[in-house]
Amino acid sequence: MGTPGQRNDIALAHDLIEDMDAAALLADKGYDANHLVDAIEERGAEVVIPPKRDRKIQRAYDTDLYKERNKIERFFNKLKQFRRVATRYDKLLVNFMGFVKLAAIAIWLR
Secondary structure, three states: OOOOOOOOHHHHHHHHHOOOOOOEEEOOHHHOOHHHHHHHHHOOOEEEOOOOOOOOOOOOOOHHHHHOHHHHHHHHHHHOOOHHHHHOOOOOHHHHHHHHHHHHHHHHHO
């Protein structure tokens, strides 16, 4: 889900976690906001977001689990190598997601 250039990604974060059923949520420092951390904790998930440097009270987080986020980032970078995914040629979501799944399988099989 993308946002316009001047809009911060955190603006849509609450919508993304609305029906979340996960043990933990991994995100970068850009998502370190009290309102989002509270919403994640209310859903019973572990917050794995490093605190921003300017926080008065530095919140603890699982650094080992946070390192797993790198695997996710690398996967998306590989997925974007498929031109059809990166440029979103398909107008219909079902067609686009079909190719995303096909590309993910191709990455997995490498």
